[in-house]
Amino acid sequence: MQEGPGVAAQPRPDAPAQISDRREVKQPGLQxxxxxxxxxxxxxxxxxxxxxxxxAAFKERLGVRGHGLAWHWILPDDPPVLTSHLRFxxxxxDPVFVCGGIGATPDDHTRACAAAAAGLGLERHxxxxxxxxxxxxxxxxxxxxxxxxxxxxxxLIPNPVNQxxxxxxxxxxxxPGFPQMAWPMAEWVLDQTYGRAEPLAEExxxxxxxxxxxxxxxMQELGARFPKLKLFSLPHLGEEPHVLLGFRGRGALGxxxxxxxxxxxxxxxxxRDRSE
Numbered sequence: 001m002q003e004g005p006g007v008a009a010q011p012r013p014d015a016p017a018q019i020s021d022r023r024e025v026k027q028p029g030l031q032x033x034x035x036x037x038x039x040x041x042x043x044x045x046x047x048x049x050x051x052x053x054x055x056a057a058f059k060e061r062l063g064v065r066g067h068g069l070a071w072h073w074i075l076p077d078d079p080p081v082l083t084s085h086l087r088f089x090x091x092x093x094d095p096v097f098v099c100g101g102i103g104a105t106p107d108d109h110t111r112a113c114a115a116a117a118a119g120l121g122l123e124r125h126x127x128x129x130x131x132x133x134x135x136x137x138x139x140x141x142x143x144x145x146x147x148x149x150x151x152x153x154x155x156l157i158p159n160p161v162n163q164x165x166x167x168x169x170x171x172x173x174x175x176p177g178f179p180q181m182a183w184p185m186a187e188w189v190l191d192q193t194y195g196r197a198e199p200l201a202e203e204x205x206x207x208x209x210x211x212x213x214x215x216x217x218x219m220q221e222l223g224a225r226f227p228k229l230k231l232f233s234l235p236h237l238g239e240e241p242h243v244l245l246g247f248r249g250r251g252a253l254g255x256x257x258x259x260x261x262x263x264x265x266x267x268x269x270x271x272r273d274r275s276e
Contacts, residue, residue, distance in 0.1 A: 035070035066197030086117035100177030204246025
């Protein structure tokens with residue numbers, strides 16, 4: 001269900017003009033942080049031998065830009081399932097990356113399902129057709145050219161590997177399943193469209209020999225005291241069981257962490273700095 005074979009190539013000089021989703025290119029400076037959805041499509045990932053490598057890659061690429069993931073789905077090559085899930089995610093309004101299923105083989109349903117979810121038909125995109133013809137010549141027909149049949153009115157996402165574009169529709173960015181293509185294409189989308197936000201910071205302590213349930217009152221008190229931060233706990237089992245307890249958020253965490261230390265000391269709960 002993957003796209004046509006890739007041959008290393010340089011990005012087209014006019015690549016930035018290919019997105020026609022009428023989004024303004026973000027100017028330098030910090031933007032508001034966003035939470036993205038990630039959809040990975042493919043029976044070979046859900047029930048086959050392939051392991052999803054996109055989750056970790058997108059977490060990293062979003063995180064270094066100050067953004068994050070809100071949710072992550074792995075979906076089968078099943079048109080009713082794809083259409084219903086894409087319709088739901090389009091109605092939510094989250095920005096979403098979708099990896100896989102935009103090729104030309106019979107099990108590639110993403111293009112048609114995206115169109116159906118948006119209430120649109122498929123049309124042969126003239127610029128996508130030109131790119132595919134330029135890449136494959138006469139051998140673009142009769143099958144590879146099907147990758148130019150895209151939801152009506154969608155934008156294009158440049159592909160620096162083999163020039164076969166992805167597409168954008170309703171805040172969703174549809175990419176190939178191949179990581180070598182999907183990840184640089186996603187980076188281009190992020191840098192051109194969403195920019196960078198203030199990085200998300202995290203600090204934590206290791207609370208020793210204390211069951212997580214005893215931490216609930218402290219978490220309730222400090223969660224209310226620092227509502228703009230996210231207080232988290234994560235139990236660790238093993239030879240040295242402990243609970244990782246800390247804050248995650250943007251900006252300085254020092255005041256919140258000092259309050260956490262004071263609360264643990266007041267409750268006579270032993271703790272140590274987080275080990276790397």
